[in-house]
Amino acid sequence: MLKSIRILLPIAASLDLEIWQMDVKTAFLNGSLDESIYMMQPEGFIEKGQVDKVCKLQKSIYGLKQASRSWNIRFDQAVKGFGFIQNPDEPCVYKRIKGDKLVFLILYVDDILLIGNDVGVLTSVKEWLAKQFDMKDLGEASFILGIQVIRDRKNRMIALSQASYIDKILSRFSMQNSKKGMLPFRHGIKLSKEQVPKNEHEEQFMSRVPYASAVGSLMYAMLCIRPDICFAVGIVSRSQSKPGPDHWTAVKHIFKYLKRMRDNMLVYSGGDLVPVGHTDSDFQSDSDSRKSTLGAVFTIGGGAVIWRSIKQSCIADSTMEAEYVAACEAAKEAVWLRQFLIDLEVVPSANKQITIYCDNSGAVANSKKPRSHKRGKHIERKYHLLREIVQRGDVTITKIASAENLADPFTKALPQKSFDGHLENMGLRDMTHLL
Incomplete structure (x- = not known):
């Protein structure tokens, strides 16, 4: 909704x-x-x-x-x-x-x-x-x-802000006086389910930590207008059954980031209503299951409207397979988006196929027709739905450079400069001058 x-x-x-x-x-x-x-x-x-x-x-x-x-x-x-x-x-x-x-x-x-x-x-x-x-x-x-x-209205622009909500959750979890964080998830940090409390002191500490409540509060912000914390929230939400101090530190890091970015808004500048998709995947990043994390984002009018960062349901044995699975999931979302726009009857370009950008040449090639059968014959048949979607003209999968892939921050922690550049292209920017 x-x-x-x-x-x-x-x-x-x-x-x-x-x-x-x-x-x-x-x-x-x-x-x-x-x-x-x-x-x-x-x-x-x-x-x-x-x-x-x-x-x-x-x-x-x-x-x-x-x-x-x-x-x-x-x-x-x-x-x-x-x-x-x-x-x-x-x-x-x-x-x-x-x-x-x-x-x-x-x-x-x-x-x-x-x-x-x-x-x-x-x-x-x-x-x-x-x-x-x-x-x-x-x-x-x-x-x-x-x-x-x-x-x-003069410039045909709408900006969405959650500054009040961010202030509320920062206060609720006693983070209002914390330092400001530069990134939602620090580059090089690895979390796993094995990082449970190691002694009685840590167990007592974590028993007093409102971990699930904090993750849920961050989840709501992410689902509303904060695609920038999607990857980080997805990682910390995997360990809600028995989180350790390292997991709680990661959650607090997201709060610190939101404190710095509270005034950033999700901006739609009108104009072009053609939806554009980006898809990406890392490779076996989850240390507990060796599964990959897929990411996808769709933009309309210069701002993100759909985004996701989830762990794949299968274990990929190559980067091509991981990216192919991610492209399939993005294509299914594109089918829904295209049909939704058609049913609205107000977007002239709704019938056109949606372009989804992918930075893996093998996945792009395999989306059009089978390649290297020996390497891809084991891929579950349900993911070959991607080819059918492409063949019937709903979407087209196009190669893009990794540095320009808007879905990159949904699959991994990025350096500051790359991360900030992607935020601008997703429509997230400081618009406090409008207040």
Whole structure:
């Protein structure tokens, strides 16, 4: 859902669309129930002489396992009845296009974004929603899920900031007075599951460390607008079952980096809406499993909209195989992205194939047709889906120099100069002058 918002925002910037926000009050009380559910009489409302009786619920309430689903069904039926069409590739996104008037509606639990090109139509949708549900009108979108939205309509630009959230988590984990870090993950550092507490003192120390909570807080920042910490968060999240002091030091290093980079924003400058992908992989970097780490990033309008850094599910025995597997995973993401853009019906270039850049010549060659059968015959068949995707024209895999590969920081720790250069190309830059 977050990536859908990130895709729609550069489109809104480029086409100069309105972005409005609404909130549904007590959303989960709107759902209907298909099952018979009983509950104890609420405290303070017990009927005299009928203490042993229970209540049969007529509507959904907070606390039910099916409350969120019931609300979603109720909302889905209502907006479809008003002429909205659900995006088949992203169920939280709806569209309504009549002539040259378009409206996109994005639902996240009880938060609603309305994006459109006509103020009158958007107003009518807003008024209709207020009749259907108890709504709160938040006006032009300024904060989305804790992400500050800063807009420069004259220059067709949107910047996303998490400075407030970063300050909050720095304070929560007592890192607000720490030194500033230059990189999210130091070059040359290796972490493994074997780096567990080695003595009673370390075990007692780690028992007091809120490791999982800290990693989860960093994970949310990474999932929202911080692709720069994607690789580092992925590494520290692998050892949550029994982390050691070295793992905690790595987590604190990410916090220190965020302190230095709190004012960096993810910027979409409108203009070109052609998506571009980059894919990369290291080779057997995980010392516990000898598996490789793949990375991928897609940009639209000058800023990253999709990114990932994950450990591969198989062990590659060559760099070509590792890069080929990474390219396959990136191609699958590109298929979804391309179809999502086509379904939006507002991006003229959506039908064109998406270019994915890869820095391994062998993987690029094998994506088009089999090469060196002896070296690649053992590769799992599911990864050869890449060739089918390429052959049907959804994507094209193109060679790029390693130094220019935008996915490089998603697979390994880089020197400062290289890392900073990639951030600029991903749309991450200091835009405090807009505040």
